[in-house]
Amino acid sequence: MKRSMLLAAVACSALVLSAAPAKSDPAAKAPKPVKTAAMAEAGKTIRIATDNTDLILKVGDNGRVYQTYFGPKLRHESDIALPGLNQYGSTDGALSARGWEAYATAGNEAFFEPALGIVHADGNMSTYLYYTGSTTEAVPGGTHTRVMLKDDTYPVNVTLNYVAYPKENVFKTWTEISHSEKKPISLWQYASGMLYFSDPEYWLTEFSGDWAFEAQMSSQPLKFGKKIVETKLGSRANMYASPFFEVGIGGPVKEHSGEVLLGTIGWTGNWRFTFEVDNAGYLRVIPSINPYASNYQLKANETFTTPEFIFTLSYDGASQGSRNLHNWARRYSLKDGMGDRMTLLNNWENTYFDFDQDKLGALMHEARHLGVDMFLLDDGWFGNKYPRKDDHAGLGDWEVTHNKIPGGIKALTDSAKVAGVKFGIWIEPEMVNPKSELYEKHPDWVIEQPNRETYYYRNQLVLDLSNPQVQDYVFGIVDKILSENPDVAYFKWDCNSPITNVYSPYCKDKQGNLYVDHVRGVYNVLKRIQEKYPDHPMMLCSGGGGRSDYEALKYFTEFWCSDNTDPVTRAYIQWGFSQIFPAKAMAAHVTSWNKNTSVKFRTDMASMCRLGFDIGLKELSPDEIEYCREAVANWKRLTPAIMDGQQYRLISPYETNHMAVEYVADGADKAVLFGYDLTPKFGEKLPFVKLQGLDPDKRYRLEEINLMPGTKSKFPENGKTFTGDYLMKQGVDLFTRGTNVSRVIELSAVN
Numbered sequence: 001m002k003r004s005m006l007l008a009a010v011a012c013s014a015l016v017l018s019a020a021p022a023k024s025d026p027a028a029k030a031p032k033p034v035k036t037a038a039m040a041e042a043g044k045t046i047r048i049a050t051d052n053t054d055l056i057l058k059v060g061d062n063g064r065v066y067q068t069y070f071g072p073k074l075r076h077e078s079d080i081a082l083p084g085l086n087q088y089g090s091t092d093g094a095l096s097a098r099g100w101e102a103y104a105t106a107g108n109e110a111f112f113e114p115a116l117g118i119v120h121a122d123g124n125m126s127t128y129l130y131y132t133g134s135t136t137e138a139v140p141g142g143t144h145t146r147v148m149l150k151d152d153t154y155p156v157n158v159t160l161n162y163v164a165y166p167k168e169n170v171f172k173t174w175t176e177i178s179h180s181e182k183k184p185i186s187l188w189q190y191a192s193g194m195l196y197f198s199d200p201e202y203w204l205t206e207f208s209g210d211w212a213f214e215a216q217m218s219s220q221p222l223k224f225g226k227k228i229v230e231t232k233l234g235s236r237a238n239m240y241a242s243p244f245f246e247v248g249i250g251g252p253v254k255e256h257s258g259e260v261l262l263g264t265i266g267w268t269g270n271w272r273f274t275f276e277v278d279n280a281g282y283l284r285v286i287p288s289i290n291p292y293a294s295n296y297q298l299k300a301n302e303t304f305t306t307p308e309f310i311f312t313l314s315y316d317g318a319s320q321g322s323r324n325l326h327n328w329a330r331r332y333s334l335k336d337g338m339g340d341r342m343t344l345l346n347n348w349e350n351t352y353f354d355f356d357q358d359k360l361g362a363l364m365h366e367a368r369h370l371g372v373d374m375f376l377l378d379d380g381w382f383g384n385k386y387p388r389k390d391d392h393a394g395l396g397d398w399e400v401t402h403n404k405i406p407g408g409i410k411a412l413t414d415s416a417k418v419a420g421v422k423f424g425i426w427i428e429p430e431m432v433n434p435k436s437e438l439y440e441k442h443p444d445w446v447i448e449q450p451n452r453e454t455y456y457y458r459n460q461l462v463l464d465l466s467n468p469q470v471q472d473y474v475f476g477i478v479d480k481i482l483s484e485n486p487d488v489a490y491f492k493w494d495c496n497s498p499i500t501n502v503y504s505p506y507c508k509d510k511q512g513n514l515y516v517d518h519v520r521g522v523y524n525v526l527k528r529i530q531e532k533y534p535d536h537p538m539m540l541c542s543g544g545g546g547r548s549d550y551e552a553l554k555y556f557t558e559f560w561c562s563d564n565t566d567p568v569t570r571a572y573i574q575w576g577f578s579q580i581f582p583a584k585a586m587a588a589h590v591t592s593w594n595k596n597t598s599v600k601f602r603t604d605m606a607s608m609c610r611l612g613f614d615i616g617l618k619e620l621s622p623d624e625i626e627y628c629r630e631a632v633a634n635w636k637r638l639t640p641a642i643m644d645g646q647q648y649r650l651i652s653p654y655e656t657n658h659m660a661v662e663y664v665a666d667g668a669d670k671a672v673l674f675g676y677d678l679t680p681k682f683g684e685k686l687p688f689v690k691l692q693g694l695d696p697d698k699r700y701r702l703e704e705i706n707l708m709p710g711t712k713s714k715f716p717e718n719g720k721t722f723t724g725d726y727l728m729k730q731g732v733d734l735f736t737r738g739t740n741v742s743r744v745i746e747l748s749a750v751n
Ligand code: DGJ
Pocket: 348, 378, 379, 426, 494, 496, 541, 542, 543, 544, 560, 562, 563
C-alpha cells in the first residue's frame, strides 16, 4: 500500500473509533478551557535551530504540539509554517491526534511508546497535553526554548526544554513535570524528550561491553517494533552498555558520509533508550531514565526534572557528529573544558595495596623523572580499625591508616612538593564495606534488604544517597580532605559496585523513588563540592569505564575509560568513547598490560587521550624511560591539537587491521597523526591515509616523533613538505605490515 493510502486508512479507523457512543454526560465531554485556548493557537510554529539543523514544532488544530520537521536547515522562512510531513495538525483531528506528538503521553489515541505515563491521584491513567505558551532566551552559546503544556482535565503541567547551540550544531532537551493534584501522582514513564524520523532505513549503533571491554560498537537495522538499550545497574551504571548511540538515517552509520543522529543522556544511573519503528515505518527515539522498578511518587507542587538528552545530526557521517559534540562539551559542559589537563603517574597497577609512606615518596620522584605533573595515590591508604589492605574492608572509613602513612596526607603532599609534582588521591565515597566503622555505626545508611540475605558485589554495598544525612557525610569526606590538606590537587572518584539488594530505609513506602533520588543525591554532593572547590580537577572512575555521561562530567574533568590498558583492546575502547567524548575527557594510562607490545606502542595509544602512567619505572629499560620522558614532553607541547583541536577518525580498527586518528589545532598550523598497525594479515593492501581538516593552501612539514632512542624513522614521508591539499587528496603511507607498530607524525605549517 502506498504511504498516502496507508495514512488515509489510519485516519479512517481513528474516525470510526471517535464515533463510538459516549457513555457519560456529554457536557463533561465538551472541550475544556485549556484545550480551547490551545486550539486558538493552532498553526503556531516553534523553530529550534542551529546553523545547519532545524527542529520544528507546531501547535495542531487540536491544541497539542507536534514535531513537524527535524533535519537539514530549511532555507526559506515560508517553509517553516508548512504543515510538515503527514499533515500533522490538520483540521481532520483524527489524523493530527495520531501525529508525531512532541511529548507523546499515555492513555490516549497514540498507540506506540509514550514519553510520559502518569497514574493520577484518582487512579486515571490518561494524560493529554495542550499548548499554553512558549518562551526563548539566550544562554551561553545558544538559545533556550521552553514549550509549556498543560492537561485539560488534571492539574498537570509539563515544560519541554530545548537548548540549541548554533555553532556546534548540538541540541539538548529535557522536561519538567509538576502537578497540584490532591495526592501524589505516580510517574511510570518520564522521558527526557522524543524525536521522530521518516526514512526508508534506520541503523542503530550501540556501545555495549563489560568490565575491561567497554563501549564496543555494534550495528543493526531497526525494523518494526522496539529495540531497547538500557541499564539497570543503578550506580556503576554503564558497565554493560554506554549511555549513547548513533542512528544511521537512511542506511548504516558511516564515518565520513551520510546522515547520523548521535545522542547521549546525562544520567549517572539507570537509563533507557527506546527505538520504535511503527506501522507506518516511522522511527521514534525516546531517551529516558529507565523507569524499571521506579514508579515515581511525585508530590503536589514538586517538579520532576528529567536528565538532559544531548544530540546532534550530522550530514557528513559520525566523525563530524563527534566533533560537534566534542566542541560543545569543551565549551559548555565538561568541567574545565577549556582548561589544561595534568599528566600523571598512578600507583594502582604498580603497587596495588602494598605501599607505605616511603614507597610513595620514592614513586613521586619517579613521577618527576618521567616529567609528568602529578602523582596519584590509589586505593588502600585508609582505615584503622579495619585497614584497607585488600578490597574486603575499610571502605567508608576515610582516615589515613596510621601505621602505613604515619605522617598523614600532609606528609604525602609535603613529599610531593619536595619531588616537584602535584599530589592527587583516590576515593570511593559512595560505598561501604560491611567491615568498616561506618557500617557498624550507620547500617541504616546503606542500600540493603532488611529481611533477606545480602548479596555483595566486590565485598561492598552502596550508601543510600537518597538520604540527605548520607549526602552530608559523603560531601564531608571530600571537604575534610581538602580543608585539612589544601595541597591535594586532584581526586580520582571511583564507584565499583552496582546498586544491589535494592531497598532504602530512607525511602520507606516510596521505594520506587530510590533509583532516581539516589542519583540526585550523588549530584547534590557533587554540586556542593563544585560550589566550594570550583577549580578542583577530578577523574570519574567506575571499576574502569562504568560511568561515562555528560551530567557527571559537569563535575569531572575526565573519566577513566577502562581498566583494560592493553593497547590493542584500548584501540577499540577509545575509538568507541571518542564517538561522543573529546580526548580531553578521556583518561588513558600506560601500564604493563600486554607486555607483548612495546612501551612505545602502549604510550602512543595512551597519548591519544589525557596521558598518564601506571607502571613502575623499575620495569622499564633506560631507553624506554628516555622514550617516555620525550613522549610526555611531546604530548604537552601538542595539547593544542590533541586536547583542544579537532579530531578526525581516519581509519577504523573495526573495519581494518589498523587505526589512524588525526588531531588538528585551531588555525590548522599544527596537527598530529597517530597510526597503529594492529594485526595486519599477510599480503593485505595497506591503505593510504588521507588527512582531513588541514588548510589546503598551507604547506606542512611532516616529522615522525616519539621514536625510541637510537632508532630512525622509516616513515616514507618523514622530513618532507606537502600542501594540505595534497595530504588530504593523496594521503600518506602511514601503515606498516608489522604487528602492534605505531607511528606518531607531527605536521607543522611552514612558510
Ligand atoms: C577500579 C579502578 O578502575 C582502578 O583503576 C582502581 O582505582 C581500583 N578500582 C581500586 O580499587
